[in-house]
Amino acid sequence: MSVxxxxxxxxxxxxxxxxxxxxxxxxxxxxxxxxxxxxAGTSAYHTxxxxxxxxxxxxxxxxxDLTSRARQFVKEDFEKFDYILxxxxxxxxxxxxxxxxxxxKNKVYLFSHFCRFFSGKDVPDPYFGGAEGFEEVLxxxxxxxxxxxxxxxxxxxxxxx
Ligand code: 4NP
Numbered sequence: 001m002s003v004x005x006x007x008x009x010x011x012x013x014x015x016x017x018x019x020x021x022x023x024x025x026x027x028x029x030x031x032x033x034x035x036x037x038x039x040a041g042t043s044a045y046h047t048x049x050x051x052x053x054x055x056x057x058x059x060x061x062x063x064x065d066l067t068s069r070a071r072q073f074v075k076e077d078f079e080k081f082d083y084i085l086x087x088x089x090x091x092x093x094x095x096x097x098x099x100x101x102x103x104x105k106n107k108v109y110l111f112s113h114f115c116r117f118f119s120g121k122d123v124p125d126p127y128f129g130g131a132e133g134f135e136e137v138l139x140x141x142x143x144x145x146x147x148x149x150x151x152x153x154x155x156x157x158x159x160x161x
Contacts, residue, residue, distance in 0.1 A: 009034070
């Protein structure tokens with residue numbers, strides 16, 4: 001049985017693919033088994049695109065190769081995923097609009113819930129800013145990835161290869 005983890009932002013080309021790449025890297029380095037990892041955007045603006053070239057370049061400097069293609073979050077994701085981790089409160093609100101009866105509310109979190117050092121709620125959107133914004137996002141998603149994996153291990157939801 002695998003635990004299914006989905007990272008969500010607006011465009012699925014900056015923050016959530018960075019979180020997906022950071023978490024996959026951590027899971028591989030720690031030889032962790034039993035996790036299925038994906039990302040999506042609440043919008044369809046960039047469907048089919050690779051992550052933003054700026055994010056890919058900054059990520060690669062940390063050894064993270066971002067290869068996923070953007071797709072839009074769909075209602076079926078509520079059934080398919082166990083943890084739906086939203087990068088900011090607006091993403092959270094947009095995801096929850098697709099579940100008006102709140103059947104899946106217990107699966108939907110702010111990503112920052114799992115951060116150890118980052119004390120904000122929202123992972124800042126780097127799209128319209130400069131290089132430091134991309135670095136900041138990578139710092140945050142690498143921090144939150146460690147916290148998330150610790151949580152899953154403590155809950156007995158993943159094992160070692
Ligand atoms: P993301 O960043 O939600 O982290 O992927 C954005 C990407 C694209 C746009 C906004 C934010 N956009 O407006 O196209």
